[in-house]
Amino acid sequence: MPFDTNHPLLNVILQWALILCVISVIGTFVGGVSSLMGGGKRGLSEFFGVIGRALSDLILVSPQRIFALATLTTRESVRRKALWIGAVFLVLFMFAGWFIGDSDDTTPAKAYISFVITTIRWMLLPLAVLLSCWGLPADIKDRSLHTVVTKPVRRSEVVLGRIAGYSFVITAILLVVSVVGYGWILRVVPERSQRQLISRVPRFGGMKMLDQNGDLFTGVNVGDMLDLRRFIAGGTKELAMWQFQGLKESDFPNDQDLRLEYAFEAFRSYKGDIATQIEFSIDLVNPETNQRVRLGVQPVNEFSSEIAHDLKENQTENLILIPRTISYLDGETTKTADLFKDLVANGNLNVEIKCLDAGQYLGVSPGDLFVRMPDRSFAVGYWKTIFTTWLMLVLIITIGTTASCILKGPVATLTTFGLLILGVFLKNGLIMRLGKYYSDGGEVVGGGSVEAFYRLVTGLNESTPLDESITKTVIETLDSGVYAMLYLAQYVIPDISIFDASTYLANGFDVPLASCVLPSLLITLGFFIPAYIIGYFGLQIRELEAK
Amino acid sequence: MELGVSISMSAESVVEIRNLTKIYRDFWGRAKVKAVNSLSLEVKKGEIFGLLGPNGSGKTTTLKMLLGLLFPTEGEIKILGKQAHDVSKNERIGYLPEESYLYRFLNADETLDFYGRLFNMSAAVRKERKDKLIEMVGLNYARRRQLKEYSKGMTRRIGLAQALINDPELVILDEPTSGMDPLGTREVKDLILKLRDQGKTVVMCSHLLQDVQDVCDRIAILYGGELKVLGDVKDLLQSKGETQLITSKLDPAAQAEVEAVLKKHGASLHSSSSPVVNLEDLFLRTIEESKARPGRRYAPGETPKA
Numbered sequence: 001m002p003f004d005t006n007h008p009l010l011n012v013i014l015q016w017a018l019i020l021c022v023i024s025v026i027g028t029f030v031g032g033v034s035s036l037m038g039g040g041k042r043g044l045s046e047f048f049g050v051i052g053r054a055l056s057d058l059i060l061v062s063p064q065r066i067f068a069l070a071t072l073t074t075r076e077s078v079r080r081k082a083l084w085i086g087a088v089f090l091v092l093f094m095f096a097g098w099f100i101g102d103s104d105d106t107t108p109a110k111a112y113i114s115f116v117i118t119t120i121r122w123m124l125l126p127l128a129v130l131l132s133c134w135g136l137p138a139d140i141k142d143r144s145l146h147t148v149v150t151k152p153v154r155r156s157e158v159v160l161g162r163i164a165g166y167s168f169v170i171t172a173i174l175l176v177v178s179v180v181g182y183g184w185i186l187r188v189v190p191e192r193s194q195r196q197l198i199s200r201v202p203r204f205g206g207m208k209m210l211d212q213n214g215d216l217f218t219g220v221n222v223g224d225m226l227d228l229r230r231f232i233a234g235g236t237k238e239l240a241m242w243q244f245q246g247l248k249e250s251d252f253p254n255d256q257d258l259r260l261e262y263a264f265e266a267f268r269s270y271k272g273d274i275a276t277q278i279e280f281s282i283d284l285v286n287p288e289t290n291q292r293v294r295l296g297v298q299p300v301n302e303f304s305s306e307i308a309h310d311l312k313e314n315q316t317e318n319l320i321l322i323p324r325t326i327s328y329l330d331g332e333t334t335k336t337a338d339l340f341k342d343l344v345a346n347g348n349l350n351v352e353i354k355c356l357d358a359g360q361y362l363g364v365s366p367g368d369l370f371v372r373m374p375d376r377s378f379a380v381g382y383w384k385t386i387f388t389t390w391l392m393l394v395l396i397i398t399i400g401t402t403a404s405c406i407l408k409g410p411v412a413t414l415t416t417f418g419l420l421i422l423g424v425f426l427k428n429g430l431i432m433r434l435g436k437y438y439s440d441g442g443e444v445v446g447g448g449s450v451e452a453f454y455r456l457v458t459g460l461n462e463s464t465p466l467d468e469s470i471t472k473t474v475i476e477t478l479d480s481g482v483y484a485m486l487y488l489a490q491y492v493i494p495d496i497s498i499f500d501a502s503t504y505l506a507n508g509f510d511v512p513l514a515s516c517v518l519p520s521l522l523i524t525l526g527f528f529i530p531a532y533i534i535g536y537f538g539l540q541i542r543e544l545e546a547k
Numbered sequence: 548m549e550l551g552v553s554i555s556m557s558a559e560s561v562v563e564i565r566n567l568t569k570i571y572r573d574f575w576g577r578a579k580v581k582a583v584n585s586l587s588l589e590v591k592k593g594e595i596f597g598l599l600g601p602n603g604s605g606k607t608t609t610l611k612m613l614l615g616l617l618f619p620t621e622g623e624i625k626i627l628g629k630q631a632h633d634v635s636k637n638e639r640i641g642y643l644p645e646e647s648y649l650y651r652f653l654n655a656d657e658t659l660d661f662y663g664r665l666f667n668m669s670a671a672v673r674k675e676r677k678d679k680l681i682e683m684v685g686l687n688y689a690r691r692r693q694l695k696e697y698s699k700g701m702t703r704r705i706g707l708a709q710a711l712i713n714d715p716e717l718v719i720l721d722e723p724t725s726g727m728d729p730l731g732t733r734e735v736k737d738l739i740l741k742l743r744d745q746g747k748t749v750v751m752c753s754h755l756l757q758d759v760q761d762v763c764d765r766i767a768i769l770y771g772g773e774l775k776v777l778g779d780v781k782d783l784l785q786s787k788g789e790t791q792l793i794t795s796k797l798d799p800a801a802q803a804e805v806e807a808v809l810k811k812h813g814a815s816l817h818s819s820s821s822p823v824v825n826l827e828d829l830f831l832r833t834i835e836e837s838k839a840r841p842g843r844r845y846a847p848g849e850t851p852k853a
């Protein structure tokens with residue numbers, strides 16, 4: 001769920017550190033043992049010499065030398081024809097988007113924004129791979145790197161200089177195309193849709209659903225497999241409750257209204273009156289005093305909302321404005337309540353939604369109702385999206401450069417592309433799913449991949465348990481090995497889809513720091529450090545001469 | 548087969564090589580070529596040391612191991628008191644590779660500036676060194692042209708300039724004069740002598756024996772990766788089994804009898820010394836001898852060829 005705001009930052013960092021530690025301990029151990037076996041005591045002391053030197057090489061780098069190498073890399077890249085062909089192609093392609101606008105579309109901005117960001121991402125990605133994978137191998141092949149390493153240049157500086165140089169080139173191109181893209185979006189989005197260019201800042205709350213008796217329940221499943229929503233029955237006591245937290249008066253300056261935005265779905269169990277919308281009621285409840293204010297009744301707008309979070313042509317349609325002082329009916333009398341004094345308790349506020357039409361259903365999911373904080377300008381979201389794109393490109397450059405420290409150009413290119421494709425297509429699909437099967441503790445019917453294969457070959461059906469035998473133990477051991485590898489693969493193969501913030505932007509949302517920008521930054525940094533170390537060793541233990 | 552000489556490790560030695568062996572291997576780790584075999588050498592501070600040998604005898608391989616570009620299969624290297632893989636030694640070393648492996652898209656100015664930066668030189672120092680070196684190698688007229696437009700000799704010259712950018716204590720030159728015109732060759736020789744006068748150490752290899760004879764203090768001749776001859780150029784080129792007399796002008800009759808009557812006639816003896824062969828003779832003799840008797844050091848002078 002892209003709107004997941006609950007981000008266990010510390011866990012992630014700890015997990016990363018753990019994996020890095022485990023890998024380096026294993027690496028040191030394997031290296032130590034093999035050098036002990038190869039060269040005895042002397043081999044071992046040489047091994048530790050290498051490790052010690054590596055530490056000082058990795059840390060004591062000279063910024064001036066890195067800068068010189070980066071400048072050289074930039075010059076070298078600028079001379080590459082591929083770069084210019086790629087850049088020109090990119091700009092041309094962006095203008096091809098001229099034709100994508102459909103005047104009937106109610107959300108033209110979305111199409112244009114997605115187009116621009118997608119084009120930038122997918123055209124700069126191969127450029128970054130090609131740039132970073134071919135430079136260093138060519139440098140080694142032409143032996144120009146030899147002259148460099150006869151100067152007091154550490155191999156770590158070569159790696160960093162390369163990464164910095166390519167990043168600089170890509171940054172420059174990215175800046176140019178982003179400015180062009182930005183201007184183009186502003187120009188091409190029709191006047192009437194300009195207000196779709198906005199960065200909404202949602203504040204999500206946890207949702208629970210209560211049944212007739214006020215007990216927790218998971219809602220009614222109306223049988224739509226593709227829909228994540230669960231339904232509450234209309235005209236009953238079933239309700240969906242959102243618990244918002246951290247609402248501060250100071251976040252709404254100048255007595256702004258508190259805005260609730262929703263995107264519910266109606267499910268009609270009978271046709272009913274098509275001309276009238278299915279309606280729901282909204283109650284604001286103070287979670288501590290239980291003071292309750294009925295805000296009134298809203299239509300679902302069932303015929304215009306196809307996708308949740310779609311920006312509506314008429315924005316006010318799905319927006320509930322809550323003034324600071326709310327007048328409401330309590331029985332016969334009209335009362336007033338102060339939003340922040342009477343209803344919000346320590347930043348917490350509950351909102352209850354009930355469907356009013358008996359026999360019909362209202363579909364809700366956690367992201368369907370949110371407090372819309374003061375909007376930010378489109379530019380903010382746009383440049384955040386560009387920033388995460390930039391992080392992705394730097395990550396790719398880092399991986400590409402590292403690969404090119406070890407492999408020749410074509411192989412490095414294939415490896416980098418392979419990793420990226422694996423990351424995007426397999427991570428969320430195969431690897432995750434297999435990993436999940438395994439992590440379910442072997443309770444899966446038919447077992448893990450080795451067991452499944454065994455069953456396939458021996459013609460054993462899925463549900464018959466295996467005989468207790470040595471074969472079973474072997475199969476299960478192998479399966480747990482596969483699981484361990486998949487588990488590791490999940491973490492060491494980067495998933496670049498996380499860097500894609502265009503969904504937020506295109507749907508008129510601000511790019512959230514916690515669930516998009518920060519993870520992107522962490523992933524890039526998290527890969528940078530091990531990649532840097534691997535790249536360094538790749539160059540260091542390699543005789544640059546013996547090609 | 549004990550070829551390694553016992554070398555006295557004096558404090559002033561700049562390069563010490565002990566039992567250095569290099570085996571090139573293929574992708575599968577199988578030995579392909581034994582390029583250097585148990586080589587032991589020492590280069591003293593302030594001398595010009597020449598490494599000679601036919602093509603493929605392991606000269607370049609040896610130099611590259613000194614610089615840490617290649618890893619020795621066996622043996623030890625001390626260069627400026629440090630290990631070959633220690634990058635900090637490069638602060639005091641200048642290296643001219645066999646072919647000038649430079650960035651062809653840079654011009655002469657940018658090239659020197661780039662290498663200067665790698666030594667963390669300040670902009671002012673870089674500019675000063677750059678101007679001086681470009682002037683010295685005579686490339687002033689082409690300093691703004693990209694190296695890919697350079698002729699071979701011009702590339703050599705800029706290569707030499709980059710080797711000297713850091714004012715090194717130890718200069719390693721792999722065939723410095725190859726591709727240079729006679730004037731350039733002359734200038735390089737003068738430069739090498741000047742470097743020695745400044746107290747620097749030069750290790751070079753070259754196929755131009757006359758040049759080596761002119762400038763080198765000591766030489767080593769390699770054949771098939773093995774050390775065949777090592778010593779002072781003056782000593783090596785003296786034919787110790789012979790005596791050379793230079794006399795005053797003799798009349799034709801006396802000349803005919805000179806050998807027999809030299810003593811009797813009492814002609815004045817102007818000089819008496821061992822005749823000096825030229826390096827070319829020594830080189831060719833070493834190679835022939837090594838072919839004839841593989842695995843043995845060649846002792847020049849003592850067994851002159853008829």
Ligand SMILES: Nc1ncnc2c1ncn2[C@@H]1O[C@H](COP(=O)(O)OP(=O)(O)OP(=O)(O)O)[C@@H](O)[C@H]1O
Pocket residue numbers: 545546547571572579580581582600601602603604605606607608609645
């Ligand atoms: N990268 C390499 N891979 C495999 N063998 C190599 C490599 N470089 C050199 N050799 C081999 O090592 C031996 C010594 O080569 P080296 O370049 O040191 O000779 P050299 O004395 O410098 O010759 P030249 O006078 O031609 O420059 C040769 O047999 C050569 O074929």
Ligand SMILES: [Mg+2]
Pocket residue numbers: 606607608645721
């Ligand atoms: Mg050579």
